[in-house]
Amino acid sequence: MTATIHPARSRPRNLWSWITFGLAVAYFAVPLIGMFEFSLRKRRDVYSLDAYASVLNDPQFQSTFLFSVVMAIVTVIFGIALVLPAALWVRIRLPRLRPLIEFITLLPLVIPVIVIAFGYIRMFNTSSFLPMTGSAMSTNVLLSFGYVTLALPYMYRAIDNGLRTLDVQTLTEAAQSLGAGWMTILVRVMLPNVFSAVLSGAFLTFSIVLGEYVFAALLDRPAFGPYMVAIGGNQAYEPAALAVIAFAITWGCMVLIQLAERLAPHNRAKR
Amino acid sequence: MAYLTLTHLEKSFGANKVVKDFSLDIAKGEFVSLLGPSGCGKTTVLRMVAGFEMPSSGTITFDGQDVMGLRPNQRKIGMVFQAYALFPNLTVAQNVAFGLKVAGVSAAEQQARVTEMLALIGLPDKGPSYPFQLSGGQQQRVALARALAVKPRVLLLDEPLSALDAKIRVSLRTEIREIQRRLGITTIFVTHDQEEALSMSDRVVVMNGGIAEQVATPFDIYNRPATAFVASFVGALSTLRAEVAGPGRVRFGGTEIAVSGALPASGPVTLALRPEAAHLGRVDGREVVLQGTIRDVHFMGSVIRIKAEVGEAMLSMDTFNRADTPPPPVGATAEISLSGRDLIVLGT
Numbered sequence: 001m002t003a004t005i006h007p008a009r010s011r012p013r014n015l016w017s018w019i020t021f022g023l024a025v026a027y028f029a030v031p032l033i034g035m036f037e038f039s040l041r042k043r044r045d046v047y048s049l050d051a052y053a054s055v056l057n058d059p060q061f062q063s064t065f066l067f068s069v070v071m072a073i074v075t076v077i078f079g080i081a082l083v084l085p086a087a088l089w090v091r092i093r094l095p096r097l098r099p100l101i102e103f104i105t106l107l108p109l110v111i112p113v114i115v116i117a118f119g120y121i122r123m124f125n126t127s128s129f130l131p132m133t134g135s136a137m138s139t140n141v142l143l144s145f146g147y148v149t150l151a152l153p154y155m156y157r158a159i160d161n162g163l164r165t166l167d168v169q170t171l172t173e174a175a176q177s178l179g180a181g182w183m184t185i186l187v188r189v190m191l192p193n194v195f196s197a198v199l200s201g202a203f204l205t206f207s208i209v210l211g212e213y214v215f216a217a218l219l220d221r222p223a224f225g226p227y228m229v230a231i232g233g234n235q236a237y238e239p240a241a242l243a244v245i246a247f248a249i250t251w252g253c254m255v256l257i258q259l260a261e262r263l264a265p266h267n268r269a270k271r
Numbered sequence: 272m273a274y275l276t277l278t279h280l281e282k283s284f285g286a287n288k289v290v291k292d293f294s295l296d297i298a299k300g301e302f303v304s305l306l307g308p309s310g311c312g313k314t315t316v317l318r319m320v321a322g323f324e325m326p327s328s329g330t331i332t333f334d335g336q337d338v339m340g341l342r343p344n345q346r347k348i349g350m351v352f353q354a355y356a357l358f359p360n361l362t363v364a365q366n367v368a369f370g371l372k373v374a375g376v377s378a379a380e381q382q383a384r385v386t387e388m389l390a391l392i393g394l395p396d397k398g399p400s401y402p403f404q405l406s407g408g409q410q411q412r413v414a415l416a417r418a419l420a421v422k423p424r425v426l427l428l429d430e431p432l433s434a435l436d437a438k439i440r441v442s443l444r445t446e447i448r449e450i451q452r453r454l455g456i457t458t459i460f461v462t463h464d465q466e467e468a469l470s471m472s473d474r475v476v477v478m479n480g481g482i483a484e485q486v487a488t489p490f491d492i493y494n495r496p497a498t499a500f501v502a503s504f505v506g507a508l509s510t511l512r513a514e515v516a517g518p519g520r521v522r523f524g525g526t527e528i529a530v531s532g533a534l535p536a537s538g539p540v541t542l543a544l545r546p547e548a549a550h551l552g553r554v555d556g557r558e559v560v561l562q563g564t565i566r567d568v569h570f571m572g573s574v575i576r577i578k579a580e581v582g583e584a585m586l587s588m589d590t591f592n593r594a595d596t597p598p599p600p601v602g603a604t605a606e607i608s609l610s611g612r613d614l615i616v617l618g619t
Contacts, residue, residue, distance in 0.1 A: 171358065175369070177321060192360040193359055
């Protein structure tokens with residue numbers, strides 16, 4: 001028996017697919033293109049990069065951006081150090097608690113950031129048992145804790161999904177039978193095998209930290225989020241340029257993730 | 272002198288006691304299989320030896336040293352898992368070197384040991400390959416090499432052949448046994464496959480319901496099963512109901528037969544017979560001849576298994592296939608001969 005193909009019948013379906021795809025692309029691309037076009041209009045009647053130059057040369061941009069990048073890196077490291085062992089432990093030893101842990105990690109999405117921020121400030125103010133708002137350094141540490149909390153839903157899910165692709169229990173036992181302790185198992189066995197998942201979590205955390213406003217503003221830290229809000233209130237073209245820069249950074253992170261995944265030796269060999 | 276001693280081991284998960292008063296002495300270099308159906312506790316015993324489960328009571332010693340307080344990574348064991356458990360991000364060579372690296376062995380020594388181990392498993396050129404580039408059998412051999420590379424005190428094999436296809440399973444079990452003999456490493460092998468256990472082991476522990484039903488050589492397990500469970504679990508057999516006719520004698524199908532097992536003083540008794548101990552037709556030296564009706568014929572290549580109804584019993588017989596002697600047709604009547612010394616007394 002032979003199958004008959006009806007090209008005439010599949011053509012309208014293809015057309016609708018392309019129309020849907022085109023609409024979706026337009027929905028996302030048109031505002032971006034519009035914003036980019038607007039960011040180039042700072043000089044009257046001619047396209048220029050003046051807005052970008054103005055933003056990039058602003059010392060406040062440099063300092064706030066640097067601050068947020070450092071905070072993002074600290075948050076990513078702290079987040080991985082917290083979430084990877086926790087997710088692994090839950091998978092190996094406390095599988096029954098997984099729904100509870102997942103619920104807890106979702107709470108930052110449900111509770112407004114301002115509530116979490118006020119909770120932190122109330123718990124760790126200068127008259128509390130742990131006065132973390134007493135100095136700039138300890139406030140920065142508190143800010144990174146807050147960022148870890150905000151990124152928890154994304155970081156936990158990314159890492160947990162990565163662990164789901166592995167036979168975590170058996171790999172752990174195999175490593176233990178070869179003399180490995182928990183640190184070796186985490187660093188040499190689990191982390192390399194969930195690296196792309198960890199990177200996804202790290203990238204999301206990075207994006208959240210770069211744009212976060214409430215925590216940084218309430219803790220009065222010189223971060224990129226408050227800077228973007230401030231500049232948006234009193235300038236016209238620079239906020240658009242900032243938004244484009246932020247998108248470029250985000251896309252750059254995505255490219256880096258893809259590159260890292262492709263260059264991982266065991267992934268490269270699969271191709 | 273026992274090298275590995277398990278004494279009165281018990282393990283409960285909540286109210287469920289999965290291992291009950293399990294004791295076993297294993298000599299240095301011995302290959303012992305734990306054989307039993309799913310849920311009999313064999314894997315739990317192995318995991319207690321490895322340190323992955325803590326016994327509810329009892330002790331475990333390696334070469335006289337109590338290892339109960341040691342974590343799995345301190346026990347110096349080598350373990351091979353059913354699911355291979357090779358680290359996917361590491362090459363074959365890196366997998367084999369993993370334990371050596373953890374132990375802080377020098378790079379040169381690691382290299383030498385990896386080369387030696389890969390040669391031992393017959394994969395000297397696979398060092399740079401990743402696990403997913405190997406077949407299941409090759410992966411399991413690498414897992415064996417990885418476990419052996421650290422020179423463990425005890426090798427633990429947790430159903431290592433179960434995930435492989437039949438042909439590879441047979442060749443790999445021979446290979447594992449050869450390597451074990453060559454290295455003289457004390458080994459515990461967990462399996463539910465009686466053929467694997469009988470063909471590979473110095474001794475077999477048949478487990479059921481958390482207890483060791485019998486610990487003996489494969490020959491004794493098969494020919495002198497200690498309990499009805501061992502007799503029924505290991506190999507095929509037919510059961511016959513007979514009456515005790517006197518000391519050492521039973522009556523079956525109107526015939527009095529002398530048997531070698533311990534009999535009750537009187538009353539009914541259950542006997543078992545291996546398929547290879549019953550013969551179609553009259554055979555010299557088989558003093559019992561029964562009349563039966565052929566009910567089933569299974570052609571299995573070199574062997575033909577015939578089932579015949581004898582009274583209320585169904586007897587299985589294995590006969591070698593001969594091209595000039597076709598098996599009898601189903602429904603035909605036939606004489607079946609057997610010897611009383613081949614009957615296994617299972618109890619009342």
